[in-house]
Amino acid sequence: MSKPKIVILGAGYGGMMTAVRLEKELKAEDADITLVNKHNYHYQTTWLHEAAAGTIHHDRTRMLIKNVINTKRVKFVQDTVGSIDRENKKVALKNGEIEYDYLIVALGFESNTFGIKGLAENAFAIRSVNTARKIREHIEYKFASYNNDPDAKDSDLTIVVGGAGLSGIEFLGELVDRIPDLCKEYDIDPNKVKIVDVEGMPFVLPPFDRELAKYAQNYLESKGVTFKLSTFIKEATPEGVKVQKKDSEELEEIQAGTVVWTGGVKANHIPADSGFETNRGKIQVTEDLRYPEDDHIFAVGDVAWSSPKDAERPYPPTAQIAIQEAENLAKNIKHILHGEKTEAFVYKPKGTVASLGEKQAIGVVFDHKLTGKPAAAMKKVIDDRYLLMLGGVPLVLKKGKLNLL
Structure with a gap:
């Protein structure tokens, strides 16, 4: 029996932390994990204002992904995401496609x-x-x-x-x-x-x-x-x-x-363009960060509409929230693979x-x-x-x- 394929789209705060935490939560035989990102580096979005002003060098804000993740446990694919095909469980990339059993959308933001x-x-x-x-x-x-x-x-x-x-x-x-x-x-x-x-x-x-x-x-x-x-x-x-x-x-x-x-910023356009039901461009997730219409898809970070119960607005797009969502999601993926009940995400500011x-x-x-x-x-x-x-x-x-x- 083949191992489940977990694919993470985006290496921002939510995507990177999900990859790192999954690496710790899962055993090698539990699943194959793939991280897809258009650059070969992860960068500190919250440091970009310093690089823009010139008070730090722009290289200080970024780190090579291969130096952060264990590439023996997490496969890294450098490519650009084009669209998500939920019906066939595939993601179209600029240079090919990738299949998944569980998809984590962490594609971040765009300027608005x-x-x-x-x-x-x-x-x-x-x-x-x-x-x-x-x-x-x-x-x-x-x-x-x-x-x-x-x-x-x-x-x-x-x-x-x-x-x-x-x-x-x-x-x-x-x-x-x-x-x-x-x-x-x-x-x-x-x-x-x-x-x-x-x-x-x-x-x-x-x-x-x-x-x-x-x-x-x-x-x-x-x-x-x-x-x-x-x-x-x-x-x-x-x-x-x-x-x-x-x-x-x-x-x-x-x-x-x-x-x-x-x-201002807005959520990445790819989920909406791929037919996801969105709220102001964001994927409105359940309490365990799952897409309501597909139990095999999750979203974290700026692209996710995650909020306190019955709130009219989502949590603000901060690194702190994306990191906490990633930690919760990694645990929930482990629970799902082991047939256990998932945990609701609770933001702790x-x-x-x-x-x-x-x-x-x-x-x-x-x-x-x-x-x-x-x-x-x-x-x-x-x-x-x-x-x-x-x-x-x-x-x-x-x-x-x-x-x-």
């Missing part, structure tokens, strides 16, 4: 422009290692060209950030750390650099405690960031953005050399920390509010804890942030 005119063409988005690298290189090019290009304009040194959620605020924190170094390196007057954040809500960091969010806003403003709250980007152009204040009909043009959109650069942060950890350096130290501990869970002490020593404490 909400239909804003010109945004896809004229703005950057922090969504991958390569896009983060492009943002860093673009900003550095603008600074390097300012004193050498006769056509350079002061607005080339203006950076507009769309969105003041977690990603936007963390990127701003890295920018205010990075800009002084760029000015010194390229002999630019810091007063010529402008950083503008445009946010539709009347406050920053909507999910956070208001006191902590105000701390973050005040700190960033003290470093030169201008916030335009209750304001919406209506169009992005090659010269910058056009914005509109809430309850106003007038458009204001902000000329900028760099526009970075952090205003451990807190959230938002970095404001290397030495500043805000957050709530185990119901305790933290600001400043203590919060920044806790953010590094959280980052290293994930590495410890994923690859043990060797991975922490190789990729961790302990040396920055």
